[in-house]
Amino acid sequence: MIHLQQVSVQYPNGVWALDEVSLSICKGDFAFIVGATGSGKSTLLRLIYRDLLPTTGTMAVEGEDVTTLKPSRVPYLRRKLGIVFQDYKLLPQKNVWENVAYALRVVGAHPRDIRRKIGDALALVGLTHRCDSFPNQMSGGEQQRAAIARALINNPTILLADEPTGNLDPDTSWEIIQLLEHINVRGTTVLVASHDSQIVDRMKKRVIQLDAGHLVRDQHKGTYQHCEL
Amino acid sequence: MRDTWFETNTRVLINTVNFRNIEFLVQEAFTGIRRNGLMAFASISTIALSLGVLGAFALMAMGANNFAQAQLGKFQIKVFTDKADLAQARAVRDRILDIKRVKSAVILNRDKEYARLKSEHPNFDFAGVRGDRGNPLPYCLDVRVFEASQTSDVADKIRTIKHVHRVNEAREHINRVLALARVVKIASYAGAAILLITTGFIISNAIRLTLYARRREIRIMQLVGATNWFIRVPLVIEGVIFGAVGAVAAYAMLRIGTIYLSRGVERVARFMDSFSSGAGPGELAGALLIVGILIGAAGSCVSIRRFLHD
Numbered sequence: 001m002i003h004l005q006q007v008s009v010q011y012p013n014g015v016w017a018l019d020e021v022s023l024s025i026c027k028g029d030f031a032f033i034v035g036a037t038g039s040g041k042s043t044l045l046r047l048i049y050r051d052l053l054p055t056t057g058t059m060a061v062e063g064e065d066v067t068t069l070k071p072s073r074v075p076y077l078r079r080k081l082g083i084v085f086q087d088y089k090l091l092p093q094k095n096v097w098e099n100v101a102y103a104l105r106v107v108g109a110h111p112r113d114i115r116r117k118i119g120d121a122l123a124l125v126g127l128t129h130r131c132d133s134f135p136n137q138m139s140g141g142e143q144q145r146a147a148i149a150r151a152l153i154n155n156p157t158i159l160l161a162d163e164p165t166g167n168l169d170p171d172t173s174w175e176i177i178q179l180l181e182h183i184n185v186r187g188t189t190v191l192v193a194s195h196d197s198q199i200v201d202r203m204k205k206r207v208i209q210l211d212a213g214h215l216v217r218d219q220h221k222g223t224y225q226h227c228e229l
Numbered sequence: 230m231r232d233t234w235f236e237t238n239t240r241v242l243i244n245t246v247n248f249r250n251i252e253f254l255v256q257e258a259f260t261g262i263r264r265n266g267l268m269a270f271a272s273i274s275t276i277a278l279s280l281g282v283l284g285a286f287a288l289m290a291m292g293a294n295n296f297a298q299a300q301l302g303k304f305q306i307k308v309f310t311d312k313a314d315l316a317q318a319r320a321v322r323d324r325i326l327d328i329k330r331v332k333s334a335v336i337l338n339r340d341k342e343y344a345r346l347k348s349e350h351p352n353f354d355f356a357g358v359r360g361d362r363g364n365p366l367p368y369c370l371d372v373r374v375f376e377a378s379q380t381s382d383v384a385d386k387i388r389t390i391k392h393v394h395r396v397n398e399a400r401e402h403i404n405r406v407l408a409l410a411r412v413v414k415i416a417s418y419a420g421a422a423i424l425l426i427t428t429g430f431i432i433s434n435a436i437r438l439t440l441y442a443r444r445r446e447i448r449i450m451q452l453v454g455a456t457n458w459f460i461r462v463p464l465v466i467e468g469v470i471f472g473a474v475g476a477v478a479a480y481a482m483l484r485i486g487t488i489y490l491s492r493g494v495e496r497v498a499r500f501m502d503s504f505s506s507g508a509g510p511g512e513l514a515g516a517l518l519i520v521g522i523l524i525g526a527a528g529s530c531v532s533i534r535r536f537l538h539d
Contacts, residue, residue, distance in 0.1 A: 049452070051452075072456070072457075075451070075454045075455060075456045075457075075459075076454070078451075078452065078453065078454040079454035083452055083453075089445075089448075089449045089452065090449070091446055091449055091450070092445075092446065093260070093261070093264040093265065093446065102450070102453060102455075103453045103454065105250070105253055106450075106453060106454050106455040106456070106459055107454065108250060150453065154454075
């Protein structure tokens with residue numbers, strides 16, 4: 001599903017964000033990417049949704065070699081992925097319904113299907129009653145739920161979440177993670193970048209640890225602090 | 230076989246602008262304008278003012294050109310015959326009309342001219358000029374040419390005709406006015422070109438500011454899988470709407486301005502009647518609308534490119 005082979009990323013300022021990382025994520029996995037700030041978690045996710053290209057190495061997402069993917073094909077790759085961000089990235093001028101609908105509009109969905117699918121997605125994240133609200137009228141937890149609904153609307157095979165609980169209180173964070181687990185149980189591969197040790201420890205899922213761009217741990221049913229080097 | 234950039238973009242554009250999407254994309258443009266009202270207002274105001282200045286300059290330049298042309302059109306060649314009788318004067322007229330580039334040649338009424346002269350100079354003894362033989366004036370012809378610049382050539386040809394005694398053409402005067410008209414024309418073309426480019430930059434910048442305020446929105450659209458064309462089309466439609474509304478506002482300003490200005494000018498200087506652009510309201514509105522829409526669309530396309538990184 002996601003394969004990285006000796007992938008390195010160097011930013012224009014000379015910093016190596018990832019250094020020869022090799023990794024495989026299989027269908028149906030739920031994995032946490034952990035590590036300190038600047039360890040390369042977000043860079044790894046950006047590579048997967050092709051916001052960055054590796055400096056060296058090869059990688060494939062959903063069978064597509066993203067290193068040779070033409071820029072015009074990038075939107076089609078992203079439609080197979082659902083992406084959730086720490087700052088939600090909802091369109092500020094659109095309400096919840098329109099934000100979720102936008103992801104369906106870009107794939108040319110029929111208006112009838114749009115209505116049906118949005119109803120299902122908002123019900124799944126518990127936001128049916130907030131469909132007319134604009135992002136600035138909602139709490140952080142509600143905005144993140146709306147972002148998850150948008151990420152799920154096209155039935156992606158992979159859901160990427162970059163610090164999805166970074167701006168949320170512990171209770172709301174736990175609700176969001178449970179929602180992601182529920183989505184994973186339905187068959188979607190979920191990859192979460194996080195430095196929330198409580199959640200990682202509590203979930204006991206696969207843990208991929210990065211340190212200064214190096215892959216230092218890949219452990220099934222791991223915890224956040226398992227092997228401090 | 231690998232697609233070219235053009236083929237790829239054409240295919241993506243066709244896929245984007247299908248019947249199902251077009252309604253959504255147009256709706257997106259109007260929603261974008263409504264929900265970014267302040268920025269839209271700023272862009273439209275900038276476009277209206279820029280087009281207003283451009284339009285005012287164009288009208289003034291056209292007016293100055295027309296004024297210069299009208300002054301040139303007033304120049305005429307006066308042809309005085311020798312002691313020719315009416316039949317000979319008619320023969321002279323026919324020969325003049327045979328010259329190419331001559332628009333008209335009219336024999337002036339000798340008696341009327343004589344009466345006018347006498348009324349203007351009542352104390353002058355006209356009878357003493359040639360003895361009392363009635364009207365002492367020779368036959369005189371008023372000749373006009375199609376182009377003022379051809380006056381000298383035509384005058385030289387007329388001088389060779391039999392029974393022509395003298396030809397007055399105000400050669401130096403015409404050359405001076407011609408030179409002035411040429412300068413006015415070149416200056417107005419150059420000014421219009423510079424102003425058009427400046428207007429293009431100002432409008433493009435105004436649209437870029439609007440898009441800059443929405444760059445996060447554009448980024449989010451890319452992240453949810455929107456193709457660049459899917460993002461671009463509503464924004465270009467917005468640019469076109471900005472351009473069109475700005476043009477209408479500029480037209481309204483210019484119409485009101487020209488009506489008041491022409492009333493004022495008429496009161497101050499009657500001779501300025503020929504200072505008119507010659508452009509009708511429809512032509513002015515059409516020209517502003519076309520320029521507004523083109524600059525709006527082009528400004529959007531160029532500015533969006535910067536944010537899409539394609």
